[in-house]
Amino acid sequence: MVELTINGTARQLPSAAHTTLLAALRADGLTGCKEGCAEGECGACAVLVARADGEGTRWESVNACLALLPALNGAEVVTSEGLGTPGALHPAQEELAVRGGSQCGYCTPGFVVSLAAEYLRPERTPGGHGEANGFDMHSLSGNLCRCTGYRPIVDAARALRTPQAGDPLAARRAQPTPPARATRLDAPDGTFHRPATLADALALLAAHPDARVLAGGTDWGVDVNLRRARAGVTVAVDALPELRAFEVGGDMIRLGAGLTLSDLERRLGDRVPLLREWFPQFASRLIRNSATLGGNLGTASPIGDSPPVLLALDAELELVGPGGVRAVPLSDYFTGYRQTVRAPGELIQAVRIPTPLAPVTAFHKIAKRRFDDISSVAVGYALRLEGGVVTQARIGLGGVAATPLRAYDTEAALEGQPWTADTARRAARILGATGTPLSDHRASAAYRAAMLEQSLLKFHWATRAEVTA
DSSP states (O other), X not given: OEEEEETTEEEEEOOOTTOBHHHHHHHTTXXXXXXXXXXXXXXXXXXXEEEEETTEEEEEEEETTTSBGGGGTTOEEEOGGGTOBTTBOOHHHHHHHHTTOOSSOSSXXXXXXXXXXXXXXXXXXXXXXXXXXXXXXXXXXXXXXXXXXXXXXXXXXXXXXXXXTTOHHHHHTTSOOOOOOOEEEEXXXXXXXXXXXXXXXXXXXXXXXXXXXXXXXXXXXXXXXHSOOOOSEEEEOTTOGGGSOEEEETTEEEEETTSBHHHXXXXXXXXXXXXXXXXXXXXXXXXXXXXXXXXXXXXXXXXOSXXXXXXXXXXXXXXXXXXXXEEEEGGGTEEETXXXXXXXXXXXXXXXXXXXXXSEEXXXXXXXXXXXXXXXXXXXXXXXXXXXXXXXXXXXXXXXXSSOEEOHHHHHHHTTSBOSHHHHHHXXXXXXXXXXXXXXXXXXXXXXXXXXXXXXXXXXXXXXXXXXX
């Protein structure tokens, strides 16, 4: 059994090792939570989860279809049914209703939850940002509607004010969040562990070298749902303090591999402009509320969005295992398709970014949709200029080979050269020939090569003023 507080009531729910939160909620009669895509793209399954925020609590929206129920043992969850009642609608429900934001209603509960999460976001300041009324519309980027159209939903978002006195969810933010519980669940489909300490986690990985390491679950959850994948042993590491570090100082920024991308985005603010540009382009808010850097790098996908950015930032990884901690430059981490230098029993503990940062940066993501899509090609840039001359160039690439790449030849062609259109054109031809792009359903090899070339030309055009700055 897994213990949850659901809509303010403590519950015990039966669970297997791979039971999703969505399946458990629906089996418990909370059918407002829908399954639309089972891969975190539509948001019909969105729920609120209480997350620690300093000494208090932050309500964040997540995809219940991707969250494994045992990973939430001891957590607090609010579904669309827990937001309001027919006689006393939550402001998000009321605004969506009066502005005509629902037709078939299938997607509506998920929209209501995402609206409520943004309504409860402590940093939101109604009255700002013009017509948006301080509402971050990206908070809805993971919710799809197939019949109503988005204008009345946006109107509902713009109409939301601040929580009123007596709002129970707003008041709950001042109270601490229960700590994650150490958990072991044995079931016919596998064993689920949430170890209490890093030492316990490493011991489990040593004993079970084929164990599935789980952080946010946004990648593994898709395999569980769509491919019926199962792991004999699952080890959840997202709550380990050693993987949740955040340090800024000296000559380094150190980011814990277990922190969610939304958490990193808030904590970093404007400290790393390249990451600030990248965060909104990584999936949706629903996904970023669960996904981690450690998970994105651990999958070693050639189209993961974080490697190109981190390669451009000269990042290195801290790998922790039975032999202690070792540092590996990210440029040396990937060894083949979904293969890395990470040894059996090792975890990604943190990402280190050296400072001072290169001042001229950009992230280009070429995809079929502007937001919430998988990259066809991704490029991260970081340049240093002195007197109009490129003194250092770092370029990270994704989607053009079996692994993420550093564009070493293009970097060499730029360094020591004036940052001019002629230099950019020469370097762009080299960049366009980098890697071994394939043709697939997302893009042809020729298109990917052309996009690399055009990306560098665009980067120069956008930053040419830096030469005289």
